[in-house]
Amino acid sequence: MTQAPAASKAQLFDYRQAANPVRKGLSDPIPYRQWGPELHASGPSGVIPLDLSAELGAEGPATSPALAAHYIRIAGGEGVKAAASATSSLFFVLSGRGLCHRGAQGNCAATSLNWAAGDLFVLPAGADPLLEAAETSVLYWVHDAPLLHYLGVEPSRPRFEATHYPAAWLQSELQALAADPSSARSNRLSLLLANSDLAATRTVTHVLWAMYGMVPAGATQPPHRHQSVALDLIVACQSGCYTLVGTELKADGSIHNPERIDWQAGGAFITPPGHWHAHVNESGAPAYLLPIQDAGLHTYLRSLDIRFIG
Numbered sequence: 001m002t003q004a005p006a007a008s009k010a011q012l013f014d015y016r017q018a019a020n021p022v023r024k025g026l027s028d029p030i031p032y033r034q035w036g037p038e039l040h041a042s043g044p045s046g047v048i049p050l051d052l053s054a055e056l057g058a059e060g061p062a063t064s065p066a067l068a069a070h071y072i073r074i075a076g077g078e079g080v081k082a083a084a085s086a087t088s089s090l091f092f093v094l095s096g097r098g099l100c101h102r103g104a105q106g107n108c109a110a111t112s113l114n115w116a117a118g119d120l121f122v123l124p125a126g127a128d129p130l131l132e133a134a135e136t137s138v139l140y141w142v143h144d145a146p147l148l149h150y151l152g153v154e155p156s157r158p159r160f161e162a163t164h165y166p167a168a169w170l171q172s173e174l175q176a177l178a179a180d181p182s183s184a185r186s187n188r189l190s191l192l193l194a195n196s197d198l199a200a201t202r203t204v205t206h207v208l209w210a211m212y213g214m215v216p217a218g219a220t221q222p223p224h225r226h227q228s229v230a231l232d233l234i235v236a237c238q239s240g241c242y243t244l245v246g247t248e249l250k251a252d253g254s255i256h257n258p259e260r261i262d263w264q265a266g267g268a269f270i271t272p273p274g275h276w277h278a279h280v281n282e283s284g285a286p287a288y289l290l291p292i293q294d295a296g297l298h299t300y301l302r303s304l305d306i307r308f309i310g
């Protein structure tokens with residue numbers, strides 16, 4: 001490395017020293033990490049960040065370079081503000097019911113919606129929403145504030161409208177998909193949540209991607225990979241469900257030397273970008289998962305690079 005004279009911060013690196021700075025001590029690779037449901041099973045009302053910001057060199061709570069995932073636990077009759085400078089906030093209700101409301105701010109409209117267990121809703125940039133629980137509730141919350149921190153920007157306008165995906169609709173559509181004979185040939189038995197304002201990406205917001213999926217009893221899904229990070233939430237499962245993750249495939253299409261991540265209902269884990277992953281259900285009951293990714297952004301950048309085996 002060559003340093004410019006005087007007070008300049010200009011540097012020059014031999015290409016070989018700086019061509020791939022994704023390595024330990026520079027831009028650390030995104031790690032495997034898992035969080036259990038005990039994090040939100042008890043305790044006072046509040047936001048519980050799944051925070052890897054120190055490892056990632058990110059500012060503020062961050063679970064991946066662009067996204068931050070949290071649990072929000074709210075005692076019945078209490079409220080929690082979900083404060084973040086973000087362009088996209090996604091909430092999935094693991095348990096309970098309540099009300100989300102926020103006032104108008106600038107060109108961002110006021111929002112008021114009722115939520116209940118199994119619902120998913122997304123909010124664009126705007127005032128901090130207040131989540132009020134009618135009974136003790138747990139929500140999974142993912143937003144893109146780490147991306148905005150990195151860019152050094154504040155959101156200036158909403159890019160979509162607040163949108164609600166009720167539990168009954170998600171469940172009935174997923175059951176209909178499972179009953180469709182053509183689903184037997186599908187790599188994933190899943191619904192991709194989309195928004196008619198975002199026709200080009202077919203994603204839940206312009207940054208976030210969300211999938212509501214089922215892994216049937218006895219199923220082993222063939223591996224796939226993509227350059228988006230997945231912050232996976234396990235909605236429901238019995239013992240014996242897991243994800244295999246690794247960077248290489250064997251000649252038979254299975255994952256070479258995989259990491260095994262055992263599922264827990266209400267637990268969460270990271271699938272790093274570019275890693276092959278396959279879900280396995282050795283329990284006797286269907287299992288349900290909700291991966292949240294930055295695949296809206298990757299789709300816009302044409303960098304998703306999704307690949308399938310089988």
Ligand SMILES: [Fe+2]
Nearest residue numbers: 224226230277
């Ligand atoms: Fe995936």
